[in-house]
Amino acid sequence: MRRISTIAWHTFKESVRERVLYNLVVFALLLIGAAILFGSISVGIEDVIIMNLGLSSISVFGLLMAIFIGIGLVWKEIDRRTIFSILAKPVHRHEFIIGKYLGLMVTLLINTAIMTAGFYLALAYEQRTLHWADLVALQAVYFILLQLAMVVALALLFSCISTPILSAVFTLAVYVIGNLLNDIRWFGQETGSALVMNLTALIYYLLPNFGNFNVISQIAQGRPLPSYLLVSNSCYALLYVSILLAAAILIFEEREFR
Amino acid sequence: MPAIETFDLTKDYFSGFFRKRPKRALDRLNLQVGDGEVFGLLGPNGAGKSTTLKLLLRLIFPTTGRATVLGRELDSVAMHARIGYLPEHPYFYDHLSAQELLNYAGELFGLDKATRRRRIGDLLTRVGLAGSEDVPLRKFSKGMLQRVGIAQALVNDPEVIFLDEPMSGLDPLGRREVRDLMLGLKGEGKTIFFSTHILSDAEMLCDRVAILDRGQLQGCGELRKILSLGISATEIVLENPHADLMAKLQPFSSRAIRTGASVRLEIPSDKDLTQVLEIVLREKGKIASLNPLKMSLEDYFLSRVSDATEQARGGRNIDIRLEGKP
Numbered sequence: 063m064r065r066i067s068t069i070a071w072h073t074f075k076e077s078v079r080e081r082v083l084y085n086l087v088v089f090a091l092l093l094i095g096a097a098i099l100f101g102s103i104s105v106g107i108e109d110v111i112i113m114n115l116g117l118s119s120i121s122v123f124g125l126l127m128a129i130f131i132g133i134g135l136v137w138k139e140i141d142r143r144t145i146f147s148i149l150a151k152p153v154h155r156h157e158f159i160i161g162k163y164l165g166l167m168v169t170l171l172i173n174t175a176i177m178t179a180g181f182y183l184a185l186a187y188e189q190r191t192l193h194w195a196d197l198v199a200l201q202a203v204y205f206i207l208l209q210l211a212m213v214v215a216l217a218l219l220f221s222c223i224s225t226p227i228l229s230a231v232f233t234l235a236v237y238v239i240g241n242l243l244n245d246i247r248w249f250g251q252e253t254g255s256a257l258v259m260n261l262t263a264l265i266y267y268l269l270p271n272f273g274n275f276n277v278i279s280q281i282a283q284g285r286p287l288p289s290y291l292l293v294s295n296s297c298y299a300l301l302y303v304s305i306l307l308a309a310a311i312l313i314f315e316e317r318e319f320r
Numbered sequence: 321m322p323a324i325e326t327f328d329l330t331k332d333y334f335s336g337f338f339r340k341r342p343k344r345a346l347d348r349l350n351l352q353v354g355d356g357e358v359f360g361l362l363g364p365n366g367a368g369k370s371t372t373l374k375l376l377l378r379l380i381f382p383t384t385g386r387a388t389v390l391g392r393e394l395d396s397v398a399m400h401a402r403i404g405y406l407p408e409h410p411y412f413y414d415h416l417s418a419q420e421l422l423n424y425a426g427e428l429f430g431l432d433k434a435t436r437r438r439r440i441g442d443l444l445t446r447v448g449l450a451g452s453e454d455v456p457l458r459k460f461s462k463g464m465l466q467r468v469g470i471a472q473a474l475v476n477d478p479e480v481i482f483l484d485e486p487m488s489g490l491d492p493l494g495r496r497e498v499r500d501l502m503l504g505l506k507g508e509g510k511t512i513f514f515s516t517h518i519l520s521d522a523e524m525l526c527d528r529v530a531i532l533d534r535g536q537l538q539g540c541g542e543l544r545k546i547l548s549l550g551i552s553a554t555e556i557v558l559e560n561p562h563a564d565l566m567a568k569l570q571p572f573s574s575r576a577i578r579t580g581a582s583v584r585l586e587i588p589s590d591k592d593l594t595q596v597l598e599i600v601l602r603e604k605g606k607i608a609s610l611n612p613l614k615m616s617l618e619d620y621f622l623s624r625v626s627d628a629t630e631q632a633r634g635g636r637n638i639d640i641r642l643e644g645k646p
Contacts, residue, residue, distance in 0.1 A: 069428075072413075072424050144411060144413055146379060147425075147473075150403070150405035151476075152400040318381060319374070
């Protein structure tokens with residue numbers, strides 16, 4: 063556990079020194095600020111606009127950070143051969159993978175917290191105050207974090223087997239398909255073909271269903287989420303992250319560093 | 321108990337996309353490195369030196385065979401806590417300073433804060449980086465990186481130190497510094513296992529060497545035995561020898577090199593030496609010097625590698641085996 067936390071802390075320190083991270087946070091905060099402008103020209107639905115734009119910015123920029131940093135997480139260590147001196151030390155390979163994952167998750171957690179604070183500042187500016195009901199947006203932020211946890215695990219898995227560019231393409235492709243899984247399954251059922259139906263069902267169950275985590279519109283319209291969704295999505299994300307990390311560890315355990 | 325022991329250690333690499341073809345990088349290597357010994361692994365590029373080191377550090381896995389370090393199997397985390405490793409062309413996290421890197425390494429070894437602080441200070445002084453501890457590694461020269469690499473390999477006060485080409489790419493001053501560091505470690509009784517293709521370094525540092533070529537062990541032995549393997553020839557330097565004398569000596573010498581007024585003759589056979597000296601004295605030649613030519617590590621290395629080449633071509637093998645060759 064000590065070694066995992068050491069690697070996680072080192073990964074966190076490494077990722078906070080990435081310039082791209084600050085650029086993304088600044089962009090996200092600018093966009094959240096711009097939501098005030100959009101809100102002011104949308105008579106009557108200012109809060110909905112700010113909620114929608116603000117939470118979407120947190121989601122998109124969080125995703126970009128997760129992919130940009132996640133894809134280089136292991137690959138960079140192999141490419142620069144820094145992995146040689148780490149694995150020669152008393153470090154299990156699975157400890158390295160878990161430490162790397164946790165380190166990036168801590169980074170994303172802190173950045174999401176900064177973006178969320180910016181979002182609430184914008185909301186408070188628009189409403190001149192904050193209501194208890196506004197805290198419901200935290201449910202959407204929590205789901206964004208669950209999505210990021212899965213995206214980082216995906217990026218980390220691809221990072222163990224591929225170059226950063228391919229890893230980015232694969233991760234983004236899985237993320238996009240994962241957002242359309244409900245539609246893909248519906249399409250399969252509509253075709254009436256058993257083959258297409260089975261194929262789309264396989265894709266539906268195999269790939270992570272990011273669509274189930276998209277609750278921003280619902281939250282923006284002031285509709286709170288049912289508690290079963292919070293529990294089921296948390297369990298789903300935890301299970302999926304565990305499977306992805308287990309796969310990354312299995313690959314990494316067998317990997318040779320020539 | 322030997323510090324390092326390999327048993328028929330073999331590694332094949334596979335190339336090709338559809339039909340994987342094996343290429344043997346290391347072939348049934350059997351080695352024993354004693355406690356406190358400085359052991360040099362020599363060989364030309366592609367001989368299997370780095371492969372051996374990476375196998376011992378479990379960065380790659382053997383195809384067949386096995387090895388132990390400090391009596392433990394290679395997957396033992398407890399064993400890894402007692403060793404240090406400097407990779408070839410070391411590259412470390414360039415956003416860290418030397419102090420941060422050593423601190424990270426110390427944390428991975430589970431050293432407490434006080435021990436880390438003390439040891440990092442000592443090591444930075446020892447490798448000559450005191451004063452540069454807060455400079456980011458991206459601003460370090462190659463020599464400084466090599467030194468910080470050695471420092472991170474020593475942070476746990478290891479019993480066995482693996483160094484992969486520690487002098488590679490360094491200028492003469494840098495090589496001297498690394499060599500002095502290694503001599504210091506040798507003085508402390510550490511076991512050092514290092515690969516190099518710089519023979520003068522090996523000659524200066526090693527108790528024993530092994531020579532690898534194309535993945536096969538060509539020879540292994542104590543350096544002092546190799547270097548006194550026998551007098552290969554005798555060198556006589558004559559001052560201003562006249563043509564008649566040279567003509568008389570020609571049948572006995574394998575090589576005659578004229579430098580200015582003097583001529584250097586190599587007499588390969590001991591039996592001919594007395595006769596040669598008699599001729600020189602009779603002809604009133606002037607002997608400037610007479611030296612037995614001992615085999616250098618370079619001669620030994622070249623003889624082993626060229627033997628291997630000849631063997632590979634199906635030619636005759638001249639055997640000057642010491643030990644370790646099956």
